[in-house]
Amino acid sequence: xxxxxxxxxxxxxxxxxxxxxxxxxxxxxxxxxxxxxxxxxxxxxxxxxxxxxxxxxxxxxxxxxxxxxxxxxxxxxxxxxxxxxxxxxxxxxxxxxxxxxxxxxxxxxxxxxxxxxxxxxxxxxxxxxxxxxxxxxxxxxxxxxxxxxxxxxxxxxxxxxxxxxxxxxxxxxxxxxxxxxxxxxxxxxxxxxxxxxxxxxxxxxxxxxxxxxxxxxxxx
Amino acid sequence: xxxxxxxxxxxxxxxxxxxxxxxxxxxxxxxxxxxxxxxxxxxxxxxxxxxxxxxxxxxxxxxxxxxxxxxxxxxxxxxxxxxxxxxxxxxxxxxxxxxxxxxxxxxxxxxxxxxxxxxxxxxxxxxxxxxxxxxxxxxxxxxxxxxxxxxxxxxxxxxxxxxxxxxxxxxxxxxxxxxxxxxxxxxxxxxxxxxxxxxxxxxxxxxxxxxxxxxxxxxx
Amino acid sequence: xxxxxxxxxxxxxxxxxxxxxxxxxxxxxxxxxxxxxxxxxxxxxxxxxxxxxxxxxxxxxxxxxxxxxxxxxxxxxxxxxxxxxxxxxxxxxxxxxxxxxxxxxxxxxxxxxxxxxxxxxxxxxxxxxxxxxxxxxxxxxxxxxxxxxxxxxxxxxxxxxxxxxxxxxxxxxxxxxxxxxxxxxxxxxxxxxxxxxxxxxxxxxxxxxxxxxxxxxxxx
Amino acid sequence: xxxxxxxxxxxxxxxxxxxxxxxxxxxxxxxxxxxxxxxxxxxxxxxxxxxxxxxxxxxxxxxxxxxxxxxxxxxxxxxxxxxxxxxxxxxxxxxxxxxxxxxxxxxxxxxxxxxxxxxxxxxxxxxxxxxxxxxxxxxxxxxxxxxxxxxxxxxxxxxxxxxxxxxxxxxxxxxxxxxxxxxxxxxxxxxxxxxxxxxxxxxxxxxxxxxxxxxxxxxx
DNA sequence: GATGAATGAGATTTCATTCAT
DNA sequence: AATGAATGAAATCTCATTCAT
Numbered sequence: 019x020x021x022x023x024x025x026x027x028x029x030x031x032x033x034x035x036x037x038x039x040x041x042x043x044x045x046x047x048x049x050x051x052x053x054x055x056x057x058x059x060x061x062x063x064x065x066x067x068x069x070x071x072x073x074x075x076x077x078x079x080x081x082x083x084x085x086x087x088x089x090x091x092x093x094x095x096x097x098x099x100x101x102x103x104x105x106x107x108x109x110x111x112x113x114x115x116x117x118x119x120x121x122x123x124x125x126x127x128x129x130x131x132x133x134x135x136x137x138x139x140x141x142x143x144x145x146x147x148x149x150x151x152x153x154x155x156x157x158x159x160x161x162x163x164x165x166x167x168x169x170x171x172x173x174x175x176x177x178x179x180x181x182x183x184x185x186x187x188x189x190x191x192x193x194x195x196x197x198x199x200x201x202x203x204x205x206x207x208x209x210x211x212x213x214x215x216x217x218x219x220x221x222x223x224x225x226x227x228x229x230x231x232x233x234x235x236x237x238x
Numbered sequence: 239x240x241x242x243x244x245x246x247x248x249x250x251x252x253x254x255x256x257x258x259x260x261x262x263x264x265x266x267x268x269x270x271x272x273x274x275x276x277x278x279x280x281x282x283x284x285x286x287x288x289x290x291x292x293x294x295x296x297x298x299x300x301x302x303x304x305x306x307x308x309x310x311x312x313x314x315x316x317x318x319x320x321x322x323x324x325x326x327x328x329x330x331x332x333x334x335x336x337x338x339x340x341x342x343x344x345x346x347x348x349x350x351x352x353x354x355x356x357x358x359x360x361x362x363x364x365x366x367x368x369x370x371x372x373x374x375x376x377x378x379x380x381x382x383x384x385x386x387x388x389x390x391x392x393x394x395x396x397x398x399x400x401x402x403x404x405x406x407x408x409x410x411x412x413x414x415x416x417x418x419x420x421x422x423x424x425x426x427x428x429x430x431x432x433x434x435x436x437x438x439x440x441x442x443x444x445x446x447x448x449x450x451x452x453x454x455x456x457x458x
Numbered sequence: 459x460x461x462x463x464x465x466x467x468x469x470x471x472x473x474x475x476x477x478x479x480x481x482x483x484x485x486x487x488x489x490x491x492x493x494x495x496x497x498x499x500x501x502x503x504x505x506x507x508x509x510x511x512x513x514x515x516x517x518x519x520x521x522x523x524x525x526x527x528x529x530x531x532x533x534x535x536x537x538x539x540x541x542x543x544x545x546x547x548x549x550x551x552x553x554x555x556x557x558x559x560x561x562x563x564x565x566x567x568x569x570x571x572x573x574x575x576x577x578x579x580x581x582x583x584x585x586x587x588x589x590x591x592x593x594x595x596x597x598x599x600x601x602x603x604x605x606x607x608x609x610x611x612x613x614x615x616x617x618x619x620x621x622x623x624x625x626x627x628x629x630x631x632x633x634x635x636x637x638x639x640x641x642x643x644x645x646x647x648x649x650x651x652x653x654x655x656x657x658x659x660x661x662x663x664x665x666x667x668x669x670x671x672x673x674x675x676x677x678x
Numbered sequence: 679x680x681x682x683x684x685x686x687x688x689x690x691x692x693x694x695x696x697x698x699x700x701x702x703x704x705x706x707x708x709x710x711x712x713x714x715x716x717x718x719x720x721x722x723x724x725x726x727x728x729x730x731x732x733x734x735x736x737x738x739x740x741x742x743x744x745x746x747x748x749x750x751x752x753x754x755x756x757x758x759x760x761x762x763x764x765x766x767x768x769x770x771x772x773x774x775x776x777x778x779x780x781x782x783x784x785x786x787x788x789x790x791x792x793x794x795x796x797x798x799x800x801x802x803x804x805x806x807x808x809x810x811x812x813x814x815x816x817x818x819x820x821x822x823x824x825x826x827x828x829x830x831x832x833x834x835x836x837x838x839x840x841x842x843x844x845x846x847x848x849x850x851x852x853x854x855x856x857x858x859x860x861x862x863x864x865x866x867x868x869x870x871x872x873x874x875x876x877x878x879x880x881x882x883x884x885x886x887x888x889x890x891x892x893x894x895x896x897x898x
Numbered sequence: 899g900a901t902g903a904a905t906g907a908g909a910t911t912t913c914a915t916t917c918a919t
Numbered sequence: 920a921a922t923g924a925a926t927g928a929a930a931t932c933t934c935a936t937t938c939a940t
Contacts, residue, residue: 044899062375064284068935078901083936085899151374153432154367155282160433189454195447202426206418209425212373213380227415235455264924287909298926303911305924484903502815504724507930518905523932525903591814593872594807595722600873635887642866646858649865652813653820667855674849675895704920728914738922743915745920 029162032094033101047085049075054096059144062151063093093148100145101166104138121178124187124237128200128229131175135204136225139211146208175200188236196236203232249382252314253321267305269295274316279364282371283313313368320365321386324358339398344407344457347398348420348449355424356445359431366428395420409458416456423452469602472534473541487525489515494536499584502591503533533588540585541606544578559618564627564677567618568640568669575644576665579651586648615640628676636676643672689822692754693761707745709735714756719804722811723753753808760805761826764798781838784847784897788860788889791835795864796885799871806868835860849898856896863892 043051053075057066068089072079086092121127139146153160179196182188188196207228210219263271273295277286288309292299306312341347359366373380399416402408408416427448430439483491493515497506508529512519526532561567579586593600619636622628628636647668650659703711713735717726728749732739746752781787799806812819839856842848848856867888870879 046900060375062284064282065375067933069933072902079935080902080937081900084901087936089935147374151371154371154374155280155285157435160435164433191447195451198426198430199423199451202422202429203419205429206422209422210418213384215377215380227411231415231419231455234457235451237454266925288911289909299910300912300927301925304926307911309910486904500815502724504722505815508932509930519931520906520933521904524905527932529931587814591811594811594814595720595725597875600875604873631887635891638866638870639863639891642862642869643859645869646862649862650858653824655817655820667851671855671859671895674897675891677894706921727912729912732923739914740916740923741921744922747915749914 029094029097029159030165032091033098033166036095036098037102043085046075046077046081050077050082050086050092051096054092055144055148058093058096058151059147063089063148093152097145097149100142100149101163104142119178120181124182125229125233127178127182127187128232128236129225131200132204132228132232133225136207136221136228139204139208140221143208143211147212150208186238189238199235200232203228203235249314249317249379250385252311253318253386256315256318257322263305266295266297266301270297270302270306270312271316274312275364275368278313278316278371279367283309283368313372317365317369320362320369321383324362340401341398344402345449345453347402347407348452348456349445351395351420352424352448352452353445356427356441356448359424359428360441363428363431367432370428406458408456419455420452423448423455469534469537469599470605472531473538473606476535476538477542483525486515486517486521490517490522490526490532491536494532495584495588498533498536498591499587503529503588533592537585537589540582540589541603544582560621561618564622565669565673567622567627568672568676569665571615571640572644572668572672573665576647576661576668579644579648580661583648583651587652590648626678629678639675640672643668643675689754689757689819690825692751693758693826696755696758697762703745706735706737706741710737710742710746710752711756714752715804715808718753718756718811719807723749723808753812757805757809760802760809761823764802779838780841784842785889785893787838787842787847788892788896789885791860792864792888792892793885796867796881796888799864799867800881803868803871807872810868846898848896859895860892863888863895 050071053071054066057070057074060066061070066089068082069079071092072082075082082092086095119130121130149163153163175197176193179188179193183190207219207224210224270291273291274286277290277294280286281290286309288299288302291312292302295302302312306315339350341350369383373383395417396413399408399413403410427439427444430444490511493511494506497510497514500506501510506529508519508522511532512522515522522532526535559570561570589603593603615637616633619628619633623630647659647664650664710731713731714726717730717734720726721730726749728742729739731752732742735742742752746755779790781790809823813823835857836853839848839853843850867879867884870884
C-alpha cells in the first residue's frame with residue numbers, strides 16, 4: 019500500500035503548478051475531485067480505493083487516472099483550493115499587505131479572527147480533516163504546509179499581533195506562543211466536531227467563549 | 239484494505255478483557271507489541287504491513303497472528319497500556335475518589351495538572367499519535383474512548399474544577415468549556431511535536447507558558 | 459480456510475441475479491469459469507487454489523476476482539448453468555406445465571425419464587460432482603438447492619407419477635418414496651462413475667437395466 | 679492446503695498396520711479421535727484445522743501430532759473402526775465363510791440385509807460421511823476402499839445372491855447389477871439424512887419400503 | 899477524453915507441522 | 920506423553936495502475 023510520501027509527488031511543486039494551470043477541468047474530473055474529497059475525509063486516504071472514488075464519482079476507474087497521475091496527486095488536487103483560500107497570500111503574494119488591518123483593541127482583533135477562522139473550519143472541515151490525516155504521518159508534507167503557512171496567514175497575523183504588542187494591548191510573550199495559543203484554541207473546534215460528529219455544535223456560542231477565553235488569557 | 243473499524247473488534251471489550259487477562263506474554267510477543275508501537279506511530283496503521291512488524295520484531299510473520307488475531311487487535315493491544323495509565327480510574331474504579339485532591343488555589347491546580355499531562359504526552363507520544371490517527375476516521379472507536387475517558391480523568395478533573403468554582407477561584411463557565419480549554423491548551427504540545435519533529439521543545443518553558451496562559455484565561 | 463458456507467454468499471440470490479444478468483462475459487472470464495469447473499471437479503473446491511485456477515485459465519490471479527468476488531461466487535457461477543438446465547422450470551416458470559406429458563404406460567414413462575436423466579448425469583458429471591461435494595457439508599446450500607428443486611423437476615415428475623397412479627399403472631406408495639427410489643436408482647450411475655473413473659460404463663446397458671429394475675419395483 | 683492424497687499416506691497400509699497395532703491408546707488420543715470424527719463429519723476434512731481438533735478434544739495442538747503423524751493419518755485412524763466393523767472379513771479373513779448364511783427366500787434375505795445395513799448407516803453416519811467426502815476427490819483412496827470391500831461383504835453377499843439365483847429366487851441378472859441396485863437403494867437412506875439433517879427419518883418405515891421395493895424389483 | 903478489463907505486486911491471514919521444555 | 924509457542928509456506932483477496940478500444 020503506497021504511502022502518500024513514498025510517492026515522489028511534492029505538494030509545493032504540485033500546488034504551484036496547479037495555481038497556474040488554468041486548463042479547463044471537465045465535469046467528470048470535477049466529479050472525481052468531489053468524490054475524492056468526500057471519501058478521503060470519510061474514510062481516510064488509505065482506506066479509499068480508486069474503485070471507490072470512481073464509483074462515487076460515477077465514472078470509470080481509468081478516468082480517475084486521466085488527469086491525476088496518482089491517488090496522491092488527486093489528494094493534493096483536492097487540498098489545493100483549501101490552501102489557496104486559507105492562505106490568500108499564497109495565491110497572490112501581492113495582496114498580502116493590503117489585507118492587513120489595524121485593530122483598535124484586542125477584543126475586536128480576536129472577534130474578527132476567531133469568527134473568521136471558526137467559520138473557515140466549519141466550511142472546510144473535510145479538507146482540514148484530510149490535511150490533518152496527512153500531517154500525522156507525512157513529515158515532508160508537514161514541512162511543505164508550514165512553508166506555505168509561513169508565507170501568508172502567519173505573516174498577516176504576526177503583523178497584527180506585533181502591532182497590538184507595540185500598543186500594549188496584548189501580552190508581551192514571544193509571537194510564536196501567542197499565535198500558538200490562538201491557533202490551538204481555535205482549532206479546538208475541529209477536535210470537538212471530530213469527537214462529536216452527530217451533535218451540531220452552536221457556532222456563536224463557540225465564538226463567544228473562545229473570544230472570552232483568549233481575551234483573558236492574552237490580555238497584557 | 240480493511241479499515242480498523244470494518245473489523246468487528248471492539249476496543250471496550252478488548253480493553254476490558256486485556257486488563258483481566260494476565261497471561262504471561264512471551265518475549266517474542268512483547269517484541270511484536272514494541273514493533274507495532276514503533277511502526278504504527280512512524281508510518282500509521284494502514285501503512286504498516288504485517289511483514290514490516292514481523293521484520294522489526296525479528297519474528298516470523300505467522301507469529302504476529304498467534305496472539306493477536308488481527309492487525310487491529312494488535313493495535314488495540316498496543317494502545318491498552320496507554321489507556322490504563324492515562325485513566326487510572328479505568329483500571330481501578332475504587333481509587334478514583336482517593337486520587338482527587340483539594341487544591342489551595344488555581345495556580346497550584348494548573349501547575350500540577352499541566353506538568354503532569356505534558357509529561358504524559360511526552361512519555362506516551364507514540365501511543366497518542368496512533369490514537370489520534372484512529373480517532374480521525376473511526377467513529378466507533380472515538381465513542382469507546384470517550385466512554386473510557388468519561389469514567390475517569392474527567393470525573394477527577396471535574397471534581398477539582400467544581401471545587402475551585404465553589405471557592406470562586408476559577409471562572410464560572412460550564413465545566414465542559416473549562417475542561418475543554420484545558421485539554422486543548424495542553425494538547426497543543428502534541429501538535430507542536432508533530433509539526434516540529436526534529437527540534438526538541440523545552441518542556442519546562444512549555445509548562446510555564448501553558449500555566450500562565452491558562453491561569454489568566456481561567457481566573458474568575 | 460474459509461468454508462463455502464462461512465461466506466455469506468447465498469446461492470438463491472446469486473442464482474436469481476445471474477439469470478437476469480446478461481452482461482456479456484469476456485473470454486478471459488469464460489476461461490476462468492471453465493478452469494474452475496475442471497479444477498473444482500477434479501480436486502474439490504477446498505483443494506483448488508486461486509492460483510491454480512488462474513494458471514489453468516491462463517490469466518493473472520487478480521483477474522479471477524474481477525468478476526467473481528469470491529472463490530465461492532466463482533463456484534456458484536460454475537454451478538448456475540447446471541441448475542438452469544437441470545430445472546428448466548427454475549429458469550422459466552411458465553413452461554413448467556407445458557413440459558408435462560401424459561405417458562401411455564409405466565414403461566414409456568421410465569424409459570423417457572431414465573434415458574434423459576442418465577444422459578444428463580453423463581453430460582453434467584463435473585458440475586454434479588461439485589454440487590455433491592457442497593451438499594455434504596453445507597446445509598444452507600442443500601436447503602437452497604432443494605428449494606430450487608422443489609419448484610421444478612419434482613413438480614413435473616410428481617404430476618406424471620400422480621397421473622400414473624390415477625390410472626393404476628404404478629404402485630400406490632407415497633409420492634416421496636416413488637420419486638425417491640427413482641432418483642436414487644438413477645443416481646447410482648453417478649456413484650458408479652465416481653468409483654470407476656477409468657472404465658467407460660456403457661450407457662445403453664445402464665439404461666436398460668435401470669428401466670427394468672424400476673419397472674418391476676414400481677409396478678402396481 | 680494439503681489434499682489427503684497429496685500425502686503419501688496409504689490407507690491399506692495404515693489400516694493393516696492399525697489392526698495389528700494393539701498399543702494402548704491414551705485417553706487424550708481417544709479424545710482426539712472423537713474430536714476428529716465429529717469435526718471431519720461436521721465440516722469436512724479440509725475445513726477442519728488441527729487447532730479445531732485440539733480445542734474440541736481439550737488437548738494442546740502438539741498432542742494431535744504425537745500419535746498421528748498427519749491430519750490425514752488421523753482421518754484414516756478415524757475411519758479404521760468403520761472399515762473393520764463394516765467388513766468383518768477384513769478384520770479376520772478366516773471367519774468369512776462361517777458368517778455366510780443360507781436364506782430360505784428373497785424376502786428373508788432382503789429383510790436381514792436391509793435392516794442390518796440401514797442400522798449400520800444410522801450408527802456409522804459420521805464415518806460414512808467422511809468416507810464419501812474422500813471418495814469424491816481421492817481416486818487412490820477409492821481404489822483402496824474397493825479392495826477392502828471386495829474381500830469381504832461383497833464376497834458374502836455375492837455368495838448369498840448366487841445361492842438365491844441357483845434356487846431361482848432372484849432375477850438372473852449379473853451379480854454386479856443386483857448387488858449394485860441393493861447397495862444403491864440402501865444407500866438412499868444416507869442421502870436422505872444428508873438432505874434432511876433436522877428431521878428424524880423413521881427407520882422402520884424406511885426398512886419396510888426399501889424391502890418392498892427391492893423385493894419387487896429383484897424377484898425373478 | 900473516457901472506458902473498463904486486465905494485471906501483478908503485495909497485503910492479510912491461516913494452518914499443518916515442529917521442537918524445546 | 921503432553922505442551923504450546925513458533926514457524927514459514929501458501930492461500931485468499933485487494934488495489935493502484937496500465938492500456939487497447
